[in-house]
Amino acid sequence: MTAQSRIEAQMNLMLRIHVVWRGLVALLAAISIGVIWQRMVETPVWQKILFSFVCVLVMIFSGYGAYQISKRNHAGRMVSLTLDYLGFVVCFVFALNVGEFFIGIDALGENFGKGIPYLGITVLGYFLGMLEEYFPTKNKGAENSLKTVSKWVMLGGFVLFLWQVNALNGIIYFLGKLAQPSGSIAIGGLVIFGLSLWSMRQPNTAQALNVKTGHEQIINGWLFLSPNLLGFLIFFAGPLLLSFYFSFTDSDAIRTPNWVGFENYAKILNIKFVTLDSPDQLARDVVDIKVYDEVGRFTFGNTGILFAAADKFFWLALRNTLTFVLFAVPLSVIPALVLSNILNSKLPGMKFYRAVYFMPSIAAVVGISLVWQWLYNATIGYINYFITLGIEFWNNLFNVAVVDPKIQWVSDEKTALLAIIIIAAWQTMGFNTVLFLAGLQNIPGELYEAATVDGAGAWNKFWGITLPMLAPTTFYVVSTTTIQAMQVFEQVFILMNPAEGPNNSTITLVLYLYRSGFQNFQQGYASAIAWVLFIVIFGLTLIQFQRQRRSSIYES
Amino acid sequence: MNMKSYRFVRFLNNFGVYFVLTFFAFVMLFPFFYMLSTSFKIPADTFRYPPRMLPRDPVTIQVEGYDEALPLYFVEVDGVRNEYALVKSNIKVGTYAPADDLTKTFERFLSEVKPTGGVMNQQKITVNGEEVKLFDVEVDGQVIPMILIEQTTVGEFIDPQNPESEPVFQNVRLSEPVENVSWHPENYKEVIELNNLGRALTNTTLVTVLVVLGQLVTSVFGGYAFARLKFPGRDTVFVFYLGTIMIPFVMLIVPLYQLMVLIGWTDRLASLIIPWIFTAYGTFLMRQHFITFPKEIEEAALLDGASRFEILKDIIIPASVPALATQATFTFLYAWNSFIWPLVIINVGNEKNHVLTLALNVLRGRASDTPNLILAGAAIAIVPPLIVFILGQRFFVESVAGSGVKG
Numbered sequence: 010m011t012a013q014s015r016i017e018a019q020m021n022l023m024l025r026i027h028v029v030w031r032g033l034v035a036l037l038a039a040i041s042i043g044v045i046w047q048r049m050v051e052t053p054v055w056q057k058i059l060f061s062f063v064c065v066l067v068m069i070f071s072g073y074g075a076y077q078i079s080k081r082n083h084a085g086r087m088v089s090l091t092l093d094y095l096g097f098v099v100c101f102v103f104a105l106n107v108g109e110f111f112i113g114i115d116a117l118g119e120n121f122g123k124g125i126p127y128l129g130i131t132v133l134g135y136f137l138g139m140l141e142e143y144f145p146t147k148n149k150g151a152e153n154s155l156k157t158v159s160k161w162v163m164l165g166g167f168v169l170f171l172w173q174v175n176a177l178n179g180i181i182y183f184l185g186k187l188a189q190p191s192g193s194i195a196i197g198g199l200v201i202f203g204l205s206l207w208s209m210r211q212p213n214t215a216q217a218l219n220v221k222t223g224h225e226q227i228i229n230g231w232l233f234l235s236p237n238l239l240g241f242l243i244f245f246a247g248p249l250l251l252s253f254y255f256s257f258t259d260s261d262a263i264r265t266p267n268w269v270g271f272e273n274y275a276k277i278l279n280i281k282f283v284t285l286d287s288p289d290q291l292a293r294d295v296v297d298i299k300v301y302d303e304v305g306r307f308t309f310g311n312t313g314i315l316f317a318a319a320d321k322f323f324w325l326a327l328r329n330t331l332t333f334v335l336f337a338v339p340l341s342v343i344p345a346l347v348l349s350n351i352l353n354s355k356l357p358g359m360k361f362y363r364a365v366y367f368m369p370s371i372a373a374v375v376g377i378s379l380v381w382q383w384l385y386n387a388t389i390g391y392i393n394y395f396i397t398l399g400i401e402f403w404n405n406l407f408n409v410a411v412v413d414p415k416i417q418w419v420s421d422e423k424t425a426l427l428a429i430i431i432i433a434a435w436q437t438m439g440f441n442t443v444l445f446l447a448g449l450q451n452i453p454g455e456l457y458e459a460a461t462v463d464g465a466g467a468w469n470k471f472w473g474i475t476l477p478m479l480a481p482t483t484f485y486v487v488s489t490t491t492i493q494a495m496q497v498f499e500q501v502f503i504l505m506n507p508a509e510g511p512n513n514s515t516i517t518l519v520l521y522l523y524r525s526g527f528q529n530f531q532q533g534y535a536s537a538i539a540w541v542l543f544i545v546i547f548g549l550t551l552i553q554f555q556r557q558r559r560s561s562i563y564e565s
Numbered sequence: 566m567n568m569k570s571y572r573f574v575r576f577l578n579n580f581g582v583y584f585v586l587t588f589f590a591f592v593m594l595f596p597f598f599y600m601l602s603t604s605f606k607i608p609a610d611t612f613r614y615p616p617r618m619l620p621r622d623p624v625t626i627q628v629e630g631y632d633e634a635l636p637l638y639f640v641e642v643d644g645v646r647n648e649y650a651l652v653k654s655n656i657k658v659g660t661y662a663p664a665d666d667l668t669k670t671f672e673r674f675l676s677e678v679k680p681t682g683g684v685m686n687q688q689k690i691t692v693n694g695e696e697v698k699l700f701d702v703e704v705d706g707q708v709i710p711m712i713l714i715e716q717t718t719v720g721e722f723i724d725p726q727n728p729e730s731e732p733v734f735q736n737v738r739l740s741e742p743v744e745n746v747s748w749h750p751e752n753y754k755e756v757i758e759l760n761n762l763g764r765a766l767t768n769t770t771l772v773t774v775l776v777v778l779g780q781l782v783t784s785v786f787g788g789y790a791f792a793r794l795k796f797p798g799r800d801t802v803f804v805f806y807l808g809t810i811m812i813p814f815v816m817l818i819v820p821l822y823q824l825m826v827l828i829g830w831t832d833r834l835a836s837l838i839i840p841w842i843f844t845a846y847g848t849f850l851m852r853q854h855f856i857t858f859p860k861e862i863e864e865a866a867l868l869d870g871a872s873r874f875e876i877l878k879d880i881i882i883p884a885s886v887p888a889l890a891t892q893a894t895f896t897f898l899y900a901w902n903s904f905i906w907p908l909v910i911i912n913v914g915n916e917k918n919h920v921l922t923l924a925l926n927v928l929r930g931r932a933s934d935t936p937n938l939i940l941a942g943a944a945i946a947i948v949p950p951l952i953v954f955i956l957g958q959r960f961f962v963e964s965v966a967g968s969g970v971k972g
Contacts, residue, residue, distance in 0.1 A: 230796030240843025
């Protein structure tokens with residue numbers, strides 16, 4: 010027997026083991042489906058369906074992989090690598106979970122404070138290493154020693170950090186937990202999947218399965234993308250689908266959800282307009298008040314129209330949110346446009362102003378709302394104080410007697426929403442200024458020069474060149490500000506007490522969603538609200554997009 | 566137009582520009598100044614009207630013969646304003662006048678005036694159809710029965726340099742206290758130690774650091790795969806990623822909550838970290854950055870036998886520090902400032918796992934009569950991101966601008 014044939018025989022055995030392994034995985038997946046539907050009675054249907062779906066996929070692909078490997082086809086290697094990799098990841102996460110790694114982050118929070126200074130040392134060490142890039146030295150030896158020092162400082166800082174946060178105890182605890190039976194299963198899975206991966210990655214195996222040159226890139230591509238993609242599917246795309254499903258159920262986060270069809274949406278959209286005999290006719294005379302609540306009424310001369318809805322709070326929230334958007338967006342965009350045009354001049358100090366304007370947008374909305382809460386205070390707040398000073402000044406200047414309005418701000422239903430609008434405009438204005446500024450700096454200067462030659466004034470240049478050229482930026486600014494404004498929540502939640510404000514004047518869609526889903530625990534209904542909110546946002550963005558496209562067509 | 570008037574117009578123009586810019590800068594910065602100054606005040610000072618910027622304390626003085634330090638007030642004696650110490654407050658003073666001539670008034674301490682005819686049997690007189698009590702008031706050694714018209718309280722002030730001299734009586738509430746500017750950093754100590762802000766600060770730091778690191782790793786790998794590696798399905802997945810960027814987070818809040826219930830992470834810091842490590846937006850930004858990177862360098866390295874991972878680690882990442890710093894700053898702000906998700910997922914009672922925004926929400930209710938503490942808490946939440954911003958300003962503002970132009 011030659012060495013050549015011996016290797017071939019080994020390879021045959023190896024591939025046969027792989028075929029068996031793939032078959033085994035397929036079989037396990039099939040058994041799991043049976044177990045899910047026979048034994049797990051308590052589990053909600055969507056989880057059963059999801060698990061079965063995964064099992065079916067594993068079964069099919071594993072079987073297909075076994076067939077392809079036996080045919081010595083490279084597709085078998087791809088399928089095998091994918092499945093084993095996924096299995097490896099699942100076992101790894103499972104092992105971390107059994108060892109209470111994720112829950113252990115809480116314990117880390119306990120000691121983390123003590124470790125922060127040492128983490129600071131580590132970061133300092135990193136910057137020490139960076140130093141030589143900024144101050145390049147001719148002396149090669151000094152450079153190397155700086156790098157070495159930086160490395161040791163980083164290592165030392167990190168070890169001290171681990172010591173301070175009690176990492177050793179954590180590892181011992183983790184290993185102790187892993188010793189449980191479920192931990193052994195996880196580790197066994199890790200070893201088996203790992204071995205299978207390793208043997209498939211061997212050049213010999215690859216050759217035996219007729220691998221082509223481009224495959225390495227495919228594997229790398231999916232491998233690099235996989236952490237992101239898996240997390241994205243589990244924590245974003247999956248929940249998004251789940252949200253859609255919940256919106257058709259009466260889910261309350263505890264009991265098994267029941268399918269209710271379009272009931273949630275029907276309740277939200279159940280509205281009625283009734284013409285009134287007289288503008289102040291009572292709502293109960295014209296609508297069934299067991300179903301409908303009055304949302305508002307409009308009067309045109311002598312005729313009144315009553316607006317009633319099955320869910321009055323949703324429509325109040327929609328009204329407030331749209332009002333908020335209608336005022337907050339222009340209030341933050343138009344001053345931003347003006348300021349950016351001023352900042353675009355070549356005068357000294359513009360970078361300073363730009364940085365100052367940017368500051369509100371990076372501060373926590375919760376903190377900012379607390380600050381404004383005291384600024385808005387009706388008796389001792391600065392805003393009313395400034396108004397009083399302004400009115401006194403005005404009265405003295407023109408010898409008139411304007412009366413100080415003594416605005417109650419957050420406790421008056423007429424001004425509560427205005428207070429929120431002002432905060433939001435204040436906070437987003439600087440961000441928008443910077444965006445506009447970037448757009449302005451991209452407009453070619455020749456356009457302005459040409460216009461100057463033609464004798465255009467500053468105003469004409471603004472309308473004729475700046476605004477049209479800025480249209481894409483304006484679209485971006487307006488649509489992002491609108492999307493953000495549609496989700497207004499934190500300001501009202503912090504500033505208003507209760508958060509709905511006086512007479513529901515500041516109840517917003519997200520606030521109502523929060524109330525429905527997490528205070529009344531009508532999570533199915535809250536999901537439906539979320540989808541309606543999404544449709545409104547999508548619609549608004551679409552309208553803006555259409556307008557922008559129309560104006561740009563007109564431009565060209 | 567001659568040169569001189571042109572210069573004058575330009576000067577006026579520039580003056581106007583700076584005036585507008587400075588006005589807006591004031592509007593933008595004022596709430597921050599207010600927050601910082603209030604956080605160093607004592608509670609009484611925060612409720613003062615008209616409000617003042619700098620924190621001030623009432624000044625007290627030790628005077629011989631008095632055990633406790635006495636508060637100082639401005640008192641005007643014979644047209645001279647002087648600092649006097651308040652010895653005794655709440656001294657009752659009555660304004661008395663004879664019943665037949667109410668314009669002739671005399672002020673006397675209530676304690677010095679005796680009821681006419683004794684306490685048990687006080688005499689009364691009818692004035693304007695009402696029965697009014699009579700008091701014996703001494704005027705220049707003469708006792709005249711009078712009626713009480715008005716009653717106020719005053720304080721007794723003495724000259725601290727000369728405690729034996731004649732005391733001055735004056736209304737305390739209307740007197741201006743002597744104050745000096747003094748800062749109270751102990752407010753910060755109090756919110757950190759007594760109101761759980763310390764633990765919340767630690768938790769927020771931990772969560773933010775882990776989210777930033779985790780997100781950088783996943784989006785660098787993902788972005789590189791999208792930008793540089795060719796594999797079937799790449800473009801489909803990328804379009805899918807792009808499509809989700811616009812979806813608002815509140816869409817996910819209910820199902821993500823249920824997912825956390827399923828995994829058992831409700832009330833855990835893990836729920837604030839793990840779901841936020843994977844973002845479509847961050848991956849998109851990284852891809853946009855990597856795609857501008859010259860291909861030739863990579864191809865040369867590949868020919869030298871370097872693996873993709875080595876290329877990423879040794880060539881691309883070192884050359885992308887500004888982009889990474891920008892993304893890290895974005896993520897830092899997002900993680901540090903997030904509120905609605907912690908509010909939903911972390912129990913109100915479980916203060917151990919509160920992050921800063923949650924702790925502030927609790928503090929708001931608990932310390933509603935001490936704005937100095939609330940605003941000290943707000944400063945703890947707001948100042949670290951400001952420092953990060955000031956340090957990373959150059960990268961950050963420029964790249965915000967860049968994202969707008971590309972988007």
